[in-house]
């Protein structure tokens with residue numbers, strides 16, 4: 194084994210895996226180092242007491258012709274081993290004490306359902322979808338080539354009026370602009386906000402439209418058998434093409450020679466004294482950007498700090514994983530994704546505040562994998578996840594005992610709320626496991642326990658988000674932390690774009 198490579202990748206989240214798969218397929222010698230014992234980061238599954246659950250994936254967007262990942266999925270052979278399962282016709286069910294509505298994942302049907310329930314807001318409903326889809330289509334029709342983009346710049350406002358209009362706006366501002374009369378309609382339209390942010394008044398309209406538009410054009414999907422299959426697929430592309438993957442090893446230093454990143458130092462997690470070095474022309478950090486700064490010598494750290502220091506980090510999540518003695522569908526649950534909101538959220542302005550409320554009153558979502566052929570459950574049984582946005586500090590400040598007690602208490606509170614929605618469900622629970630933002634931090638090392646990198650504020654989104662190329666020669670980023678951002682699709686796209694840029698530079 195030599196310690197000289199073309200590319201070293203730090204971290205096997207989707208950004209790192211896709212970058213590695215593309216580069217290895219192009220004949221580059223790739224080494225990927227992952228601190229955890231399995232690949233995938235947030236795109237993974239785990240099994241306890243016979244129940245296998247997805248760490249994160251609820252829904253994936255962009256299984257449509259507008260999305261560029263269709264092209265690289267084809268190229269990297271994803272369709273040969275992965276089946277994408279559509280969520281029937283529904284996108285999500287929104288429930289609070291005042292309304293209960295199932296929103297279809299199709300524009301015409303969604304307009305029909307919402308207009309029947311909120312006839313006084315027919316115009317606003319149509320305006321919502323017209324704007325969302327025009328922003329979505331414009332985003333996906335932007336030239337991928339920087340030179341082409343430069344050439345059309347003088348005509349940009351004429352060709353992409355919706356992008357220009359909404360580029361500095363938040364989703365909250367968009368919803369307010371629609372002059373919706375019924376506040377519950379506003380809440381229902383924002384029902385799946387936890388997929389993107391914890392406050393609509395901080396969430397970039399462009400980032401939201403790119404995925405939300407796709408859900409309404411081609412629907413929401415799940416990966417049959419769980420997201421670990423996707424991660425394993427990309428890992429196999431790397432190893433099938435002579436790449437190496439080292440698990441359970443932590444990178445803690447990026448070696449700089451002159452002004453260039455030339456290698457990494459790493460060690461087995463169980464034997465921190467056993468230090469190793471590996472060298473490459475290019476280093477790709479899938480690890481969180483704030484952590485990468487700590488791996489650099491003082492001078493290079495300062496350079497990155499200048500760019501990233503004031504950027505706001507995105508939200509985190511709690512997840513209560515549940516195993517049932519029978520399909521949740523048969524116990525009485527109606528939908529794959531159900532969003533349950535407390536009555537005290539009356540307007541979009543309450544959404545951000547609700548993050549600080551007790552779990553008895555917080556927003557929560559139920560993802561029920563028994564509603565489709567998810568390939569997740571043992572025959573006759575089922576799994577589901579109750580989840581929502583959460584704050585790392587609320588958990589990190591607790592002692593070990595307090596942490597354990599709070600987890601138990603929150604688990605019971607959430608199960609009581611589930612019982613209210615689906616009477617009789619409690620007696621079918623065979624297994625439960627509560628994961629906090631600290632759990633996400635522990636398994637991915639991501640600051641704030643986030644899976645979404647920097648928050649998608651309008652000032653940190655799209656063209657304002659840092660890209661793959663770092664200011665330090667030879668050091669690249671491929672993850673949720675950089676353009677286009679967090680989520681399965683953006684993280685993978687970040688990895689693919691990073692590989693293309695490295696290949697271009699290597700061909701010079």
Ligand SMILES: Cc1cc2nc3c(=O)[nH]c(=O)nc-3n(C[C@H](O)[C@H](O)[C@H](O)COP(=O)(O)OP(=O)(O)OC[C@H]3O[C@@H](n4cnc5c(N)ncnc54)[C@H](O)[C@@H]3O)c2cc1C
Pocket residue numbers: 203204205206207208209226227228229232233234235236248249250251252253254442443444445479480481484510511512580633636637638639644645671672673674679680681682684685
């Ligand atoms: C609960 C939850 C629900 C979600 N639901 C959805 C959903 O429904 N749809 C969707 O699109 N997205 C969802 N996401 C978000 C999505 O999973 C992430 O945005 C995406 O997977 C992040 O990928 P990434 O490439 O940034 O890497 P990450 O997943 O953050 O992984 C980074 C990897 O780097 C490794 N690493 C870090 N530092 C080091 C080091 N020093 N040395 C070696 N290895 C290191 C980590 O161990 C980890 O494996 C969800 C996430 C969570 C947590």
